[in-house]
Amino acid sequence: MRIVILAFDGVFDTGMTVLLDTFAMANELAAMSGFARPPFDVKLVGVRKRLRTALGLTTLVEPLSAIRKPDWLIVPAINAKQPEKLAQALERRDVREALAQLGPWHAKGAGIAAACIGTFLLAEAGLLDGREATTTWSLAPFFRQRYPAVRLDDSRMVVASDRVVTAGALMGHLDLALWLVRQMTPDLATLVARFMLIDKRASQARYIVPDHLAHADPLIAGFERWSREHLSAGFSLQDAASALAVHTRTLQRRTEAILGKSPLAFFQDLRIEHAQHLVSCGYDLETIAGEVGYADAATLRNLLRRKLGRGVRELRAELR
Known part of the structure; x- marks a missing residue:
């Protein structure tokens, strides 16, 4: 499975690394279980060649314009936890450039996924209009006001709708990664969950304040x-x-x-x-x-x- 993680400057560090670590763990356990080759080919990409995370770490990434269509493209959260800051981030030039490509890629068969605040980018691109979706519970009121065409259920942890998948708050990145591993093989997903001590969380309801x-x-x-x-x-x-x-x-x-x-x-x-x-x-x-x-x-x-x-x-x- 070819997976592209599309990250932006100011990306939520834990969200991005949880995705990378979960797929790396899946590949390692797959090798131990007799897989002929790693089941996940993961690339970290960005609009620019260099990425700076919310905590100030920098890394080189592959440019978005240079990659071919993946099986799945995942958008981790931008670290903008307040509605005003998030609204500003959604208008950034690099974000708008990337959003313009999400719809065409999905139309060509790529799956599009996001967790936490990353779900706002999918909604901004129009990919969630008329669909069921979830998001980070703490920004659900802002999401409903900004995207009334989306059928939001912020109590759910992961929602899949026609190769568009959304996941809930912060550590929902982990639930999203495990959902994708499960699409490859449920047995491998169970093994990854046991090695990484991942509990099954179908709902965000008990975490909502x-x-x-x-x-x-x-x-x-x-x-x-x-x-x-x-x-x-x-x-x-x-x-x-x-x-x-x-x-x-x-x-x-x-x-x-x-x-x-x-x-x-x-x-x-x-x-x-x-x-x-x-x-x-x-x-x-x-x-x-x-x-x-x-x-x-x-x-x-x-x-x-x-x-x-x-x-x-x-x-x-x-x-x-």
């Missing part, structure tokens, strides 16, 4: 504060809207646009976050259920397992 997302919009920030004050009392859309001096439809629309979910769903996210905190403090489940507005512990137990993929025992074990 709800109040960070809420701060993307003043109305949502106010709704978040109201919700935290009323976790034990239960949810009322009318009460929340009245407290914020807006119509219920306004709160509903804004929450959907910024967070990609209903006001009730966000309220439940805050309940789960608080319940996790109380579990870590050692409270019994009946007490926790009352604190977050559930009539009984069984309802909360089922919700935690459905949303987080783990029960109370697993949560307590992780905190030991």
Whole structure:
């Protein structure tokens, strides 16, 4: 499999090196397992001949204009974690030059993939319009506002859609690399995961910090504060809207646009976050259920397992 990693000045160092290390490990383990030749031919390329990472390291790369069509082209994250800085980075000349080539390459049969903030570059090139995709959860509100034509589900770790693949936040680069190894051979992917201690993570949901997302919009920030004050009392859309001096439809629309979910769903996210905190403090489940507005512990137990993929025992074990 011919893989090209397209990196830009200011690339997130860990994202780039995780991709390189995972494919190198796969090649090494493949040789130990009797493969006749390395399954991955990986090249690091850039718009210019020299690349400077976000941490100031420099390396020579092959020029993008000199390579032939790969099987997969991967775009790692640029280290621009704030919406304003990311918007500026997306307008850089080197970035625009590269984006212009992504669509034609995909049209010729190349797979295009990205992780974390790299997914913004795929969206900027129009490759995600009408598709399901994921991105780094921390910038999901900005992504939704900038690319309304993309069907974003930021709870998922990896989303594949017609040879366009997106992966989630920061260490999602690792999940993306392992997904590509799995396309070559599932057995090799399992071996790589065991040697590199990679856990299977189908979802980003348990890593999301709800109040960070809420701060993307003043109305949502106010709704978040109201919700935290009323976790034990239960949810009322009318009460929340009245407290914020807006119509219920306004709160509903804004929450959907910024967070990609209903006001009730966000309220439940805050309940789960608080319940996790109380579990870590050692409270019994009946007490926790009352604190977050559930009539009984069984309802909360089922919700935690459905949303987080783990029960109370697993949560307590992780905190030991």
